[in-house]
Amino acid sequence: MKLTILGCYSATPRTNTNPTSQVLEINNHVFLIDCGEGTQVELRRNKVKFSRIKHIFISHLHGDHYFGLVGLISTFRLLTRETDLHIYGPKGLKEVITLQMKLADSWTNYKLIFHELTSKESELIYEDDKVEVHTIPLDHRIYTNGFLFKEKEGERKLDMNAVLNADIDVSYYRKLKQGFDVVNEKGKLIKNETVTKPPINPKSYAFCSDTMYNERIIPIIEHVSLLYHESTFLEKHISLAAPTKHSTAKQAATIAKLANVGKLVLGHYSTRYDDLKAFKTEAESIFNDVELAKDGKTIEIN
Amino acid sequence: MKLTILGCYSATPRTNTNPTSQVLEINNHVFLIDCGEGTQVELRRNKVKFSRIKHIFISHLHGDHYFGLVGLISTFRLLTRETDLHIYGPKGLKEVITLQMKLADSWTNYKLIFHELTSKESELIYEDDKVEVHTIPLDHRIYTNGFLFKEKEGERKLDMNAVLNADIDVSYYRKLKQGFDVVNEKGKLIKNETVTKPPINPKSYAFCSDTMYNERIIPIIEHVSLLYHESTFLEKHISLAAPTKHSTAKQAATIAKLANVGKLVLGHYSTRYDDLKAFKTEAESIFNDVELAKDGKTIEIN
Numbered sequence: 278m279k280l281t282i283l284g285c286y287s288a289t290p291r292t293n294t295n296p297t298s299q300v301l302e303i304n305n306h307v308f309l310i311d312c313g314e315g316t317q318v319e320l321r322r323n324k325v326k327f328s329r330i331k332h333i334f335i336s337h338l339h340g341d342h343y344f345g346l347v348g349l350i351s352t353f354r355l356l357t358r359e360t361d362l363h364i365y366g367p368k369g370l371k372e373v374i375t376l377q378m379k380l381a382d383s384w385t386n387y388k389l390i391f392h393e394l395t396s397k398e399s400e401l402i403y404e405d406d407k408v409e410v411h412t413i414p415l416d417h418r419i420y421t422n423g424f425l426f427k428e429k430e431g432e433r434k435l436d437m438n439a440v441l442n443a444d445i446d447v448s449y450y451r452k453l454k455q456g457f458d459v460v461n462e463k464g465k466l467i468k469n470e471t472v473t474k475p476p477i478n479p480k481s482y483a484f485c486s487d488t489m490y491n492e493r494i495i496p497i498i499e500h501v502s503l504l505y506h507e508s509t510f511l512e513k514h515i516s517l518a519a520p521t522k523h524s525t526a527k528q529a530a531t532i533a534k535l536a537n538v539g540k541l542v543l544g545h546y547s548t549r550y551d552d553l554k555a556f557k558t559e560a561e562s563i564f565n566d567v568e569l570a571k572d573g574k575t576i577e578i579n
Numbered sequence: 580m581k582l583t584i585l586g587c588y589s590a591t592p593r594t595n596t597n598p599t600s601q602v603l604e605i606n607n608h609v610f611l612i613d614c615g616e617g618t619q620v621e622l623r624r625n626k627v628k629f630s631r632i633k634h635i636f637i638s639h640l641h642g643d644h645y646f647g648l649v650g651l652i653s654t655f656r657l658l659t660r661e662t663d664l665h666i667y668g669p670k671g672l673k674e675v676i677t678l679q680m681k682l683a684d685s686w687t688n689y690k691l692i693f694h695e696l697t698s699k700e701s702e703l704i705y706e707d708d709k710v711e712v713h714t715i716p717l718d719h720r721i722y723t724n725g726f727l728f729k730e731k732e733g734e735r736k737l738d739m740n741a742v743l744n745a746d747i748d749v750s751y752y753r754k755l756k757q758g759f760d761v762v763n764e765k766g767k768l769i770k771n772e773t774v775t776k777p778p779i780n781p782k783s784y785a786f787c788s789d790t791m792y793n794e795r796i797i798p799i800i801e802h803v804s805l806l807y808h809e810s811t812f813l814e815k816h817i818s819l820a821a822p823t824k825h826s827t828a829k830q831a832a833t834i835a836k837l838a839n840v841g842k843l844v845l846g847h848y849s850t851r852y853d854d855l856k857a858f859k860t861e862a863e864s865i866f867n868d869v870e871l872a873k874d875g876k877t878i879e880i881n
Contacts, residue, residue, distance in 0.1 A: 289654040290617075292624050314650045315592075315617055322594050338682040340653045344646075348616045351642045352591040369682040376678060380640040380671040382721050419684050 278303050278428070278480045278578040280503065283319035285544035285570035287487075287509050287523075288341055290314050295572050296341035297486060297545060299505070300325050303426055304407040309333045310424060310484050316345035317352050323573060327356060332403065334410070335366030336486060337421035343370070347377050354385045361388040365402050365410075367420050368393040394422055399497050407431075413497050415488035417522045423486065425497060428479035439472040480578050483538070486545045489518065490528040495536045503578045504538040505570065507545035511555055514547075526556040530563035539579075544570030580605045580730070580782045580880040582805065585621035587846035587872035589789075589811050589825075590643055592616050597874050598643035599788060599847060601807070602627050605728055606709040611635045612726060612786050618647035619654050625875060629658060634705065636712070637668030638788060639723035645672070649679050656687045663690040667704055667712075669722050670695040696724055701799050709733075715799050717790035719824045725788065727799060730781035741774040782880050785840070788847050791820065792830040797838045805880045806840040807872065809847035813857055816849075828858040832865035841881075846872030 279302040284295025296313025300323070307329040309316075320327065335343045343366070353362065362385075364370065371391040378384055392402060394412060403410035406429070413423035432454035440453070445467060449459040458469050483498040486507040498504055509523035518525050524532075526543055533541035541564055543556050550556075553569050560567040568576065581604040586597025598615025602625070609631040611618075622629065637645050645668070655664065664687075666672065673693040680686055694704060696714060705712035708731070715725030734756040742755070747769060751761040760771050785800040788809040800806055811825035820827050826834075828845055835843040843866055845858050852858075855871050862869040870878065 288657050290620050290650070292620055314647065315620065318592050318594055318617065338679075339685065340650055340679070340683060344650045344653075345616065348592070348642055348646045351646075355590050367682075373675070373678050373682060376675050377640075377642070380669075380675060380721075381642060383641065419682075 278482065278502075280482060280505075280542075280576045280578060281323055281325070282544065282570045282572060282574045282576070283316055283323060284313050284572050285546065286341075286572075287507075287545045287547055289548065290341075291548065294548065295319055296344075297336075298345065299484065301426055301482060301484075303480075303482070304428060306332065306408060308410075308426065311336055311342045311486070312344075312346040312349060313341045314344040314348075317349045319572070320349075327353060328358065328360065330362070331360060332363045333365070334424050334484075335364065335370060336415070336423060336484070337417060337419055338367055338369055338373075339419065339487070342486075346370075347374055350374060350378075350385065350389065351381075351383065353387065354383065358385075358387045361390060363390045363392060363403075365392045365424075366394060367422070368395050395420075399425075411497065413483060413485060413494050415485060415494065416491040417487045417489065421487060423484050423488070423494070425481065425483045425501065427481040430479050431476040433469070433473040433476055436472055436474055443467050443472055445472065482578055485532075487523055489522040490524050490532070492532070492535065495532065498532075498536045498538065500537050500539075502539040503542060503576065504533050504536065504540070505542045505544060506532055508543040508556055508560070509545050509547050511550070512559055514549075526559040527563060530560035530567065533560075533564045533567075540566040540568065542568045542570050542576060580784065580804075582784065582807075582844075582878045582880060583625055583627070584846065584872045584874060584876045584878070585618055585625060586615050586874055587848065588643075588874075589809075589847045589849055591850065592643075593850065596850065597621055598646075599638075600647065601786065603728055603784060603786075605782075605784070606730060608634065608710060610712075610728065613638055613644045613788070614646075614648040614651060615643045616646040616650075619651045621874070622651075629655060630660065630662065632664070633662060634665045635667070636726050636786075637666065637672060638717070638725060638786070639719060639721055640669055640671055640675075641721065641789070644788075648672075649676055652676060652680075652687065652691065653683075653685065655689065656685065660687075660689045663692060665692045665694060665705075667694045667726075668696060669724070670697050697722075701727075713799065715785060715787060715796050717787060717796065718793040719789045719791065723789060725786050725790070725796070727783065727785045727803065729783040732781050733778040735771070735775040735778055738774055738776055745769050745774055747774065784880055787834075789825055791824040792826050792834070794834070794837065797834065800834075800838045800840065802839050802841075804841040805844060805878065806835050806838065806842070807844045807846060808834055810845040810858055810862070811847050811849050813852070814861055816851075828861040829865055832862035832869065835862075835866045835869075842868040842870065844870050844872050844878060
């Protein structure tokens, strides 16, 4: 599971900073999260194969989180993409993208499937054998969701020495992996936990941008391996955080601590700050495993 | 009069090439022409002051010519712009920009004035004391205009030796500059052309992108100082030019020759070409003053 930060600044793209966009690689998926202006160029710069992107998640309809989407959709068309593209985002996204395709008289030759979000409760929006994606309702100036990406718990692992000693027929191995007790060749009941080991701990990633300090997200993101939480401001500008419904680095760290997450990544910095070290220092006064997002940075999620 | 090429490639932005956008400086105006994705970053890179842009001209609603506009409008807002912004472009542009502002609940604090174009005949769309802007109806897959920017003819210049010798009272100088004959202190009629010189030749710039070969534009662009004409393809790919309604370098040069323009600039290259030299060579076989557009290049118009 690997996260690549394409852009992690708020507000407006500049020559050396990009608005929000991230790529999450999880169980052979390449999920694109938010898509500010210039994302398609950052995807190229970071050598992400366009054809592998099949699901795009848009947190909200402020420009720094989605103005690059229509261009990316259009580039996919020019590259003669045929694979379906699923887009998850607030209601309104379909209308604005469709209007632009209509005005250009340029319709995609691949299937564009919008999953428009309106719920204010966390919901399961994607699921397959190995992965789930849930929304994280955030508290921002307009309707906004974060996203929780979770590996599903895998099968239990056979403890082969114990299995062989217990005289279990090979046809029962599947049931053992699924956690059932079985009867061995001598008719004796074998308790599952005596011959198997727990599955590998599933990893998870929570993306929370943009939001004001909001403890209601804690039950949803509790114990995630990695939390990205916006920190637009430092504590000294907390008076700006409330009216704009953004967070400070200290508030992000407080959420990380209360939710017992594995690691915290900060981002969505206001472009007023030239030096970002203070974000890390401020957050580390509350929570000890803090990393700063940086355009082009890759973070392994363990 | 100075033209800065921000982007001159067709189709899709890449790490090293930008879609169409240009800045024309003419009589203290800074006109922005087309606005592909990433234009606001290229404006910064080329040190164009955002506050000086008061008029934006959009040729058509294919993404590589306007997907950067909504982001630029939004950045102007974040920079607390107060000056009016005039946008000239095809009908539909207002709807798509307004929809995005509505979805973001982010309205500009400055006045956004749309001048939507629908006419298929050339029309005067901007005029002041010194400058005129006319549309150039082009032939492309969707409704498209080029733009003709013209300095107005200035006043005649006084030939001061001749004026003094002719005993003309200073109160008549204004009339002389305006081209009138005057009566001198001795009551003698002085013919204007004996004491003045013609005004400096007004300069003009025609922007033609995107279009198939179209001789109907010739009367509009005749004798312009500088013509930018798209050349998406080389002649060897002419079979692609017709169905996509684009031009080859040779066709662009033929238009330049038939319209007797001062100089031709080529651009809107398909990204299939790594080396652009062949565009110049091909065009020069028809017309002798040819320059290749290049992102970041500045061209003085004389």
